Amino acid sequence: MDFHTIAIKYGTPVYIYDGNTILKNCRTVLETFDDLDLIPTFALKANSNPNIVRLINSTGFGADVVSKGELLASLKAGVPPFKIVWNGTGKKISDMEYFLSIGVGFINVDSFEEMDRWLEMMKHGNKSTIKFLVRVNPDVDAHTHPHISTGLKENKFGIDISEFDRFMSKFGDYISGIHVHIGSQITEVEPFVETYEQIISLLMKYDLEYFNLGGGWGIDYGDGKHLNLDEYKERVIPILKEFSGKFLLELGRFIVGNAGYLLLRVVEIKRKNRKTFIVVDGGMNLLLRPALYDAHHEITTIDGTGIHEVVDVVGPLCESGDFLGKDLEVELPKVGGLILVENCGAYGFSMSSNYNSLPKPPEVLILNGEDFLIRRRESDDEIFIHVVEMDSNLLKGKIGI
Template sequence: MIDFRALAERYDTPLYVYDFNRITEQYEKLKKAFSGRKSLISYAVKANSNLSVITHLAGLGAGADCVSIGEVKRALTAGVPKYKIIFSGVGKRDDEIEEALRDDILMINLESEAEMGRVEAIAAKLGMQARVSIRVNPNIDPKTHPYISTGLHENKFGVDIETAKRMYIAANKSAHLDPVGIHFHIGSQLTELEPIKEAATIVADLVRSLLAIKIELKFFDIGGGLGIVYDDETTIEPYDYAQAVLGTLYGLDMTIMCEPGRFIVGNAGWFLTRVLYEKVNEGKRFIIVDGAMNDLLRPSLYNAYHKVEVVGKSEEGAPADVVGPVCESGDFFAKNRPLPPTEPGDLVLIHSAGAYGFVMASNYNTRPRPAEVAVIDGADRCIRQRETFDDLVRLEKMCL
């Protein structure tokens, strides 16, 4: 059990808390599920990019799925071997592509023919051969929130099957491209297995058609997106996930790559905030806390549900909105939630905040970002200090 009161006393609030033992358990569940085949679990750094989180997973054997050159640098800094790092993302600058090639990472994931042309030109300039994969958009509805759907033609990600085939043929003929992998990712917070299986079937068929013309790929990258429980979702078991994908790969000897983020860290994290006071407007109850939308954006951005608990109080009370100090009506963590009466200083615990929490935080309203704390085998340690006002203005200059 994590003593959240003690952590709030030691580190103040608002505060992010991560259970590293839970992170280990989630990683090992996926690794075990794919143990029957050659596999690499590449952690999606965008979910939670704290260096200690990445270092912990690297120590377990994880690779890194990165969607910016900054994330590539984080992965290398945290000790992820370069041969386990993938650089994905729709828009990569020339200097970012060049840096990734010089770093000699496992592969660059291509999202368009235009991008392939840039990678080829830069590799030629450097006198190198770029290892690449191509992100295929299988046009499968992932049945998730539209903001995190990525597998339909209306989304900005990847290329259609025919374009992908044309790209592979061109890459295979190029002196400066080495097509080693294929990739698909249809969305995040996936809770239904069938769309994943459909997408894997389409992409596996493409791999077999490429093999028929002597283009042999080594890596079958199924992306990430496995959902977690925020409320009452029925989630996919890792074993069932693995079997659904592996069942499509008959006749293919490839390394399976999986890029989980939320699945590994989402339910291993909490956001802890303190009650300032309560307010009632003509019967409408508000619990005002010291955390805000700049600290945890998901409820405002996605209208996302997070379980909310008043630490030490289990009884239900009148429905209340849990809101922060930011000057926006969209600054809330929960709406119309039955919660016990609170007093100034009470602690409010927001669950399932380990993914897309701190990484999406900002300094809106000139608010310093929270500290981050890791709990490992019952011991706590600060893995990111709370920002100060001086941190916020350090790079600014006043023009007099």
């Protein structure tokens, strides 16, 4: 991958995705479950660019969405509605009506109250072939960052496993299966084993048809920690084979995380109080994970000086939380040169913002050695495209003008 050519052609900052790595990751998932009846889906919260979704869909994946916007991105990418799963909390009535009209394949019901709303809607003529799965919270610790742990009883998601029998006594006639998702970036197999053993027994007790396994497969961010798929196949797959029904899977980070890069240009090298700061042209507005989760991303110098030093890599935003890496030993880059932040394919652009009124960068897909622009750079004017300008005459007399 020629990063200099990409920087010249598209400018910096720029997100870059390796399409061949994405396809390889999809094949790895399919091979892991080759003995099971699986409907794999891609979680668009990780990366919702329709071109990326279309590439993943070409391997047989459906889509896992948490909003109307992600649904529209999936449809734009050509994902058939019957392979779309709607997930998440706080589903609004207007969105529920829209999803019913589209006829998505599956809906993960998050609460008693939500199921009541669905039944009320269908009572008024909104009939549907949608399959409802109930999200069960098994109270299992995923051993991941607290912000992305979702399977403990104090987390907001799903119904407590202790309430499952009561849920089925009330809504059992409408439920086709169980959904469970205990967290993201899980690097140990044991939490999956503990969770799936509990859920399998519930599925068999009520003779349900579908088991949505959730996602959460952890990838290596440079610390050597990741989910061991050989151990997963050895310990988890035999448990799943006890269930004779169909499976769904919702993976995001595992599919695109290691396929993405953020290419940045060095604005200056600043030395202050025995500290060296590499200041680049993008920060937490483009990659929030380090500031939000204290997450580590490998940073590689493209245009180096040959000198290695411990540095902080920081962006141009006006707050101290604007960093991409702290106390990193890197080759000092040249001012005006390029650096590369790795493993940015998931939760990079999808969590980006216009903080400090900065425009969002373009996205470029590399496939079989050829580069494709899949999202153009936002212009400065487009940052304010939704602003409604008030008539200054309306303010006269109200603020002392």
